[in-house]
Amino acid sequence: xxxxxxxxxxxxxxxxxxxxxxxxxxxxxxxxxxxxxxxxxxxxxxxxxxxxxxxxxxxxxxxxxxxxxxxxxxxxxxxxxxxxxxxxxxxxxxxxxxxxxxxxxxxxxxxxxxxxxxxxxxxxxxxxxxxxxxxxxxxxxxxxxxxxxxxxxxxxxxxxxxxxxxxxxxxxxxxxxxxxxxxxxxxxxxxxxxxxxxxxxxxxxxxxxxxxxxxxxxxxxxxxxxxxxxxxxxxxxxxxxxxxxxxxxxxxxxxxxxxxxxxxxxxxxxxxxxxxxxxxxxxxxxxxxxxxxxxxxxxxxxxxxxxxxxxxxxxxxxxxxxxxxxxxxxxxxxxxxxxxxxxxxxxxxxxxxxxxxxxxxxxxxxxxxxxxxxxxxxxxxxxxxxxxxxxxxxxxxxxxxxxxxxxxxxxxxxxxxxxxxxxxxxxxxxxxxxxxxxxxxxxxxxxxxxxxxxxxxxxxxxxxxxxxxxxxxxxxxxxxxx
Amino acid sequence: xxxxxxxxxxxxxxxxxxxxxxxxxxxxxxxxxxxxxxxxxxxxxxxxxxxxxxxxxxxxxxxxxxxxxxxxxxxxxxxxxxxxxxxxxxxxxxxxxxxxxxxxxxxxxxxxxxxxxxxxxxxxxxxxxxxxxxxxxxxxxxxxxxxxxxxxxxxxxxxxxxxxxxxxxxxxxxxxxxxxxxxxxxxxxxxxxxxxxxxxxxxxxxxxxxxxxxxxxxxxxxxxxxxxxxxxxxxxxxxxxxxxxxxxxxxxxxxxxxxxxxxxxxxxxxxxxxxxxxxxxxxxxxxxxxxxxxxxxxxxxxxxxxxxxxxxxxxxxxxxxxxxxxxxxxxxxxxxxxxxxxxxxxxxxxxxxxxxxxxxxxxxxxxxxxxxxxxxxxxxxxxxxxxxxxxxxxxxxxxxxxxxxxxxxxxxxxxxxxxxxxxxxxxxxxxxxxx
Numbered sequence: 001x002x003x004x005x006x007x008x009x010x011x012x013x014x015x016x017x018x019x020x021x022x023x024x025x026x027x028x029x030x031x032x033x034x035x036x037x038x039x040x041x042x043x044x045x046x047x048x049x050x051x052x053x054x055x056x057x058x059x060x061x062x063x064x065x066x067x068x069x070x071x072x073x074x075x076x077x078x079x080x081x082x083x084x085x086x087x088x089x090x091x092x093x094x095x096x097x098x099x100x101x102x103x104x105x106x107x108x109x110x111x112x113x114x115x116x117x118x119x120x121x122x123x124x125x126x127x128x129x130x131x132x133x134x135x136x137x138x139x140x141x142x143x144x145x146x147x148x149x150x151x152x153x154x155x156x157x158x159x160x161x162x163x164x165x166x167x168x169x170x171x172x173x174x175x176x177x178x179x180x181x182x183x184x185x186x187x188x189x190x191x192x193x194x195x196x197x198x199x200x201x202x203x204x205x206x207x208x209x210x211x212x213x214x215x216x217x218x219x220x221x222x223x224x225x226x227x228x229x230x231x232x233x234x235x236x237x238x239x240x241x242x243x244x245x246x247x248x249x250x251x252x253x254x255x256x257x258x259x260x261x262x263x264x265x266x267x268x269x270x271x272x273x274x275x276x277x278x279x280x281x282x283x284x285x286x287x288x289x290x291x292x293x294x295x296x297x298x299x300x301x302x303x304x305x306x307x308x309x310x311x312x313x314x315x316x317x318x319x320x321x322x323x324x325x326x327x328x329x330x331x332x333x334x335x336x337x338x339x340x341x342x343x344x345x346x347x348x349x350x351x352x353x354x355x356x357x358x359x360x361x362x363x364x365x366x367x368x369x370x371x372x373x374x375x376x377x378x379x380x381x382x383x384x385x386x387x388x389x390x391x392x393x394x395x396x397x398x399x400x401x402x403x404x405x406x407x408x409x410x411x412x413x414x415x416x417x418x419x420x421x422x423x424x425x426x427x428x429x430x431x432x433x434x435x436x437x438x439x440x441x442x443x444x445x446x447x448x449x450x451x452x453x454x455x456x457x458x459x460x461x462x463x464x465x466x467x468x469x470x471x472x473x474x475x476x477x478x479x480x481x482x
Numbered sequence: 483x484x485x486x487x488x489x490x491x492x493x494x495x496x497x498x499x500x501x502x503x504x505x506x507x508x509x510x511x512x513x514x515x516x517x518x519x520x521x522x523x524x525x526x527x528x529x530x531x532x533x534x535x536x537x538x539x540x541x542x543x544x545x546x547x548x549x550x551x552x553x554x555x556x557x558x559x560x561x562x563x564x565x566x567x568x569x570x571x572x573x574x575x576x577x578x579x580x581x582x583x584x585x586x587x588x589x590x591x592x593x594x595x596x597x598x599x600x601x602x603x604x605x606x607x608x609x610x611x612x613x614x615x616x617x618x619x620x621x622x623x624x625x626x627x628x629x630x631x632x633x634x635x636x637x638x639x640x641x642x643x644x645x646x647x648x649x650x651x652x653x654x655x656x657x658x659x660x661x662x663x664x665x666x667x668x669x670x671x672x673x674x675x676x677x678x679x680x681x682x683x684x685x686x687x688x689x690x691x692x693x694x695x696x697x698x699x700x701x702x703x704x705x706x707x708x709x710x711x712x713x714x715x716x717x718x719x720x721x722x723x724x725x726x727x728x729x730x731x732x733x734x735x736x737x738x739x740x741x742x743x744x745x746x747x748x749x750x751x752x753x754x755x756x757x758x759x760x761x762x763x764x765x766x767x768x769x770x771x772x773x774x775x776x777x778x779x780x781x782x783x784x785x786x787x788x789x790x791x792x793x794x795x796x797x798x799x800x801x802x803x804x805x806x807x808x809x810x811x812x813x814x815x816x817x818x819x820x821x822x823x824x825x826x827x828x829x830x831x832x833x834x835x836x837x838x839x840x841x842x843x844x845x846x847x848x849x850x851x852x853x854x855x856x857x858x859x860x861x862x863x864x865x866x867x868x869x870x871x872x873x874x875x876x877x878x879x880x881x882x883x884x885x886x887x888x889x890x891x892x893x894x895x896x897x898x899x900x901x902x903x904x905x906x907x908x909x910x911x912x913x914x915x916x917x
Contacts, residue, residue, distance in 0.1 A: 071527065379859075381835070396849040399816070409840045411859040414831035420842070421856040426849045 029218070030087035036060065039187055042087050046156050046190075049163060059176035059186030066180045072343040073372040073404055074312050076248070076285065084219040084250055086188045141205065150234075151196040152207055155223055158194035165196055169227050173256040173293045173320070181252040182289040185221045189254065192222035197232035197263075206462055208237040211253075219250040226256070228263035230296060235266040235462055248276075248311060253288045261296025261323065266304070268461055270469050273309035278367075280339030283311025290317040294326030294352070302329035303346065304460045306469040311340060316374065318347035321355035321383075328357040331457040333469075336369030336401070345375035345406075350386040350416070359390035362454050365401035372404040379416040386416040394424040395453055487538055488517050491626060498546040500632030502600035504609040512613070512628025519622040526621065531807045531839055532749040532778040534623055537693050537721055544663040546633060548576050549656050551687065556581070556652060559685040561713075562900035566647040568593070570635060573654045575664030575694065577635040590645055592638040596667065599636035608636065611701050612669050615727035618753055618782060623723055627665045627697045634667030641673040641703075648679040648898055653696065655720070658688035666696045674703035674732060679898055681711040686720045691746075696724040704732025704758075709897055712750070715743040715908060718773050725751040730761040739895050740779065741905055742769040743912060748777040756783065756790040756818075767796035768892040770912055771804035771836075778807035783825075785818040788848075794825040797892050799885055800836035807839045812853055814846040821848065825855040830862060830888060882913040 030041055039060055043053040068079070145152050151162060158166050176186035193209040211222060228234055238255075251273065259265050267290075276283025286309075292301035303317040319328030330346035348357035357377065365371040371394065379386045394403035405422050427449050435445030451458075451470075461469055495513050500506055521538060522529035551573050560569070570593055571581035577595045584593055600608050613628055639645065655664045672678055680700075686692050702708045714722060722745055728736050742748055754763045769777040783792045798806035808827045829838040842855035862884055870880035889909055896902040 394844075394846070396846065396851075399819075399849045401849070402845070402847045404843075404845045405855070406843050407841060407857075409857060409859060410837065411829070411831060411839070412835075412837045414834055414836055414861055416831070416859060417861070418859040419856075420840075420858070421854070422842070422844065423852075423854040424844055424846050425852050 029085050032085050033082045034084070034086060034188065038086055042188060042190060045087065045089075046159070048159055051167065052159060055171070055176070056187050059183050060188075062177050063180070063183035063187055066183055068180050072314050072374070073370065073406070074314060074341040074343050076312055076341075079250060079285070081184075086219060086221070087190055088218040145203075148201050148204070149198040150201060150203055151194065153194055155189070155192040155194050155225070162194070162196070165227070166194065166225070169225055169256065169258055170223075171256075173258060173291050174254050174289050179289060181287045182254050185223060185252050185254045185289070189221045189223040192224045192253070194224075195226045195234065195236065197228045197234045199229040199260075200231040202232070203234040206235050206237055208239070210239050219252065221251075222253050224253070224255040226265055226267070227258045228260060228265050230261040230263060232260075232263045236268065237462060238267070238269045239272070248283055248285055250285050251287070251310075255288070255290040255317075257292030257301055259292065259294050259296065259299035259301050262298045263296065264300040264302075265292065266302045266462075267292070267317070269305040269307075271305065271307045271309050271313070275309045275338065275340050276311040278338050280311065283340075284309065286310035286313045286315060288315040290315065291320065292318070292328075293320040294323045294328065294355075296326075297323040297352070298325045299323050300327040300329075302331075302460070304331045304457065305333070306457070306461070307332065307334040307342060307344060310342070313342040313344050315344050316347055318349065319357065320349045320351065321357065322351045324352040325354045326352055327355070330357075330359045330361070331460045332361045333364070333454045333457045334362070334371055335364045336366070336371045338367040338369060340367075340369040342370070343372040343374055345373045347376040348378070348388060350377075350379045350383040350388070353382070353384045354386070355383055356387045358388070359392070360456055361390075361392040362457055363392070363394040363403055364397065364450065364453070365394065365403050366397040368400045370402040370404070372406060373422075374406040376408040376410070377418055377420070379411045379413050379418065381412045383413050384415050386413060386418075388416075388418045390420040392422045393453070394422075395450070396424065396426045488520070491516065491544070491629065494544060494546055495629050498630065498632065500597055500600065502597060502605060502632075504600040504605040504612070505596065505632045507609075508613045509629050509631055512616070512625045512631070515616075515625035516622045516629060519620070519625060521623055522621045528621065528780065531805065532723070532747060532776065534723060534747070534749065537747065539661065541661045542663050542693065543660045544665070545574065546576065546630070548573055548578055549659075551581070551654055551656055553581060555687050556654060556685065559652065559683060561650050561681060561683055562904045563647065563898070564650065568647070568649045569652060570637070570649065571652045571654060572635070572664070572666040574656060574662050575630070575653075575666045576633045577666070586645060586647070586649070590640055590643045591649070592640070594636055596634040596636050596669065597632045600632070604636055604638070607671060608669065611671070611699065614729060614755075615697060615699055615725055615753060618727070618784075619725060619751065623695060624697065624725060627667055627695050630665050631667045633665075634669070637668065637670045639670070639672045639676045639678045642675040644677040645679070648681055648901070651680065651682045652685055653682065653694060654685045654687060655692040655694060656687045657690035657692040657719070661691045661693070664692070664694045664696075666694065668698040670698065670700040672700065672702045672706045672708050675705045676703065677707040679709040679711070681713065681898070681901060683713050684716045684720065684722065686716040689717050689719065691719050691721075692716070693721040694724070696722070697727070698725070699727045699729070700736075701729050701731050702734045702736050704734060706732070706734045708734070708736045710736070710738045711896060711898075711901060712738075712740045713905060714741065714745055714748060717744055718775060719746055720744075721746040721748070723749045725753070727753045727755070728763070729755040730758050730763070733758050733760045735762045737764045737895065738766065739892065740767040741892075742767075742771070742777045742779075743908055744772070745775055745777065748775065750777075750779050752779070752781045754781075754783045754792060755786065756792065757786040759787045759789045761787070761790045763792045764895065765792070765794040765796075766892045766895045768889055769796075769798045769806050770889065770909060771799070771806055772801040772912075774803050776805040776807070778809075780809045780811075782811045782813065783823055785812070785814045785821045785823065788817060788819045788821065790818065791822045792824070795891060796827045797888060798827075798829040798838060799832060799888065800829065800838060801832040803833060803835040805837045805839065808857070809841045809843065810855065811843045811845065812855070814848050814851050814853065816847045819848050819850040821851040821853065823851070823853045827857040828888075829857075829859045830885070831859065832861070878914060882910075882915045885913050886910065886915070
């Protein structure tokens with residue numbers, strides 16, 4: 001049975017990344033390197049107001065004083081921040097008024113990715129903001145959403161059209177000084193999505209941003225800001241892909257979520273950046289800061305992520321539970337294969353009274369990869385009756401991979417109830433035998449078991465995404481794990 | 483840390499540097515490491531909660547001269563069954579042959595100072611085994627102990643001997659004349675087939691500020707059984723950093739129970755090195771804290787070889803403004819297939835300003851393993867309290883009863899009956915049983 005499993009695992013390593021094509025479009029790039037002039041260049045390109053430029057420069061100056069963190073359980077050669085292009089935009093003569101005016105090459109790119117920017121997308125009821133390299137290309141369904149008072153547009157548009165909202169909320173959850181990569185992002189962020197749901201509105205469709213890195217040598221630094229006013233609800237999806245290239249590319253995004261009283265934000269990610277080849281050449285460094293704040297009472301923020309891509313993932317979607325009775329959730333499936341490294345998890349900071357949080361993390365490691373869960377559950381002195389339940393399970397496929405858990409639990413209130421449990425194991429031979437006995441071949445059996453292992457998280461994904469995620473899981477671990 | 487501190491210890495090291503080659507190399511290297519690393523600060527991941535550097539105050543006094551402590555000073559703290567047990571005594575971190583009483587026959591054990599042992603027939607063993615723990619603790623405080631290892635104890639439990647009576651090690655610090663810094667070091671060799679119970683007791687004479695920085699390394703041979711107990715009940719002004727490093731040199735059974743009842747800043751490192759196939763180990767810990775005590779328990783189970791089993795249970799009760807910290811690491815190395823490792827940490831917060839920080843950590847590089855960990859932080863079950871009170875048990879006693887039951891899971895693993903009763907009495911007193 002061992003040998004058979006090894007064969008299947010062999011197949012896994014041979015499966016290819018199917019989004020690795022390059023689109024041949026002209027792009028407008030900034031020169032390589034990072035200095036105050038580049039930041040001024042980006043800011044000028046985007047016709048930004050003075051306060052934003054100042055904000056960027058302040059972040060940059062702070063970044064210069066910081067050191068790159070070394071505590072994550074990942075290894076990579078030092079990044080030369082001067083060897084990165086910080087701004088790259090597909091060349092387009094005029095701003096598109098309708099989708100027909102968008103460069104057909106660009107449209108084809110998104111069609112290849114299975115994301116239609118056409119109106120027929122109406123049938124699936126998802127509004128899409130497509131971001132390629134540094135800028136947002138198109139946002140669909142803007143008018144329909146505007147009727148409800150919902151603002152859904154690219155960050156650069158928001159800066160122009162709703163500067164007061166952007167100024168009020170940007171950096172309020174993830175301050176530029178928060179960490180090394182958030183400082184870098186604050187200095188050079190180029191675009192991203194902005195989403196504002198006014199009080200009492202339930203967003204009728206899923207909002208979605210699709211990120212694509214296309215140009216070589218570029219870094220992608222987008223910034224997403226979601227604000228849900230009192231009683232609002234929104235479900236937000238994020239997807240990402242990149243071409244196959246030999247060099248490593250840097251992706252350092254920041255996502256901020258603000259949920260006011262009784263608001264609910266559900267943020268789902270299917271992350272499928274290029275993971276590098278079998279020997280670990282190329283791939284995206286995915287260093288992302290994601291954080292939401294449950295500002296008002298009875299608010300809720302839920303993170304769901306399916307992580308299959310990136311050479312290195314370093315990301316901890318967090319929730320600050322400030323409002324009383326607020327609720328934070330984190331569901332994650334992280335799959336690593338070949339030489340991939342993932343250090344991911346969450347932080348739940350309980351500050352308000354009667355706050356609740358729930359963490360379900362499933363790690364699957366194969367090949368020579370390393371998969372770490374790192375989480376923090378913190379209960380503050382005044383967080384009376386806080387409740388947390390965490391579960392993190394790891395599944396090991398193959399004898400050269402590693403699975404690690406680093407859960408930090410810090411409780412400062414004696415009414416809190418915090419539970420954590422974790423297991424690590426491989427697929428039991430008895431489980432496979434049981435399936436074999438009932439006429440399933442080993443491959444199907446492994447697929448079945450993996451599916452069951454990840455199901456608790458998959459169930460949390462919106463329907464439109466669940467299908468994609470299931471397929472991704474299948475591709476990432478083709479053969480052994482269905 | 484100031485350069486002065488380094489110079490202070492360097493000066494004392496030069497005074498007491500051991501001449502036996504087995505010790506000389508190790509002590510010298512430890513001193514160099516200490517000078518290089520200094521004391522771990524709060525940015526050091528392993529020392530995030532235990533702030534050790536602030537204890538190195540100007541009035542901290544380290545000496546390589548044995549102070550005068552009499553037998554009667556120790557008498558009130560002797561562990562039960564001391565008429566038959568061997569009692570080995572350290573005073574301010576220096577092994578005192580004069581105060582120690584060896585009650586086991588010479589056919590069973592051999593206890594002598596590390597310096598004497600290194601000069602005698604144990605030179606090779608010491609050269610090979612002393613300082614094995616250093617690679618697990620690359621920090622200045624651990625290295626500082628190593629520099630003065632010559633003043634420690636060497637204990638050998640002879641092949642095939644099954645010891646009925648325990649071996650007690652008393653660590654006496656005399657705080658009547660200033661703020662003493664004690665650095666006891668022990669190396670214990672439990673030879674093949676031997677069985678022994680070792681208990682460490684800490685005594686602060688004077689009840690003032692004291693600081694103990696201890697390392698004990700135990701090498702357990704094939705088919706041996708080692709039961710190790712650590713009892714910390716020194717009073718609120720006694721600070722402690724201690725490392726217990728147990729190596730399974732052959733397939734064997736090693737158990738450890740760590741009980742922390744009081745102290746200032748207490749840091750316990752426990753390492754179980756499973757370096758032989760089919761080894762088994764059990765680790766239990768109880769920290770029952772009050773006042774401003776901080777107890778930080780770090781454990782490492784390093785599964786080097788396949789087919790090992792380990793089980794770990796640590797429980798904490800934090801009252802007042804105390805802080806309980808638990809960090810349990812389980813490493814499973816690449817070749818350690820078929821490892822079974824379990825770990826559990828449970829905490830009850832009683833005090834409104836009490837804190838619990840826990841970090842159960844798994845690092846696994848082999849695929850065919852079963853590892854799990856769990857941890858909880860909570861308070862006393864209101865319904866269980868109500869149940870007891872409805873049956874006429876007062877609130878105070880009902881609480882004590884529940885807490886006692888919580889502690890019992892750990893307590894029950896002390897095999898020596900006298901010792902268990904002794905610890906039980908201390909716990910009951912603390913919980914305020916009044917029946």
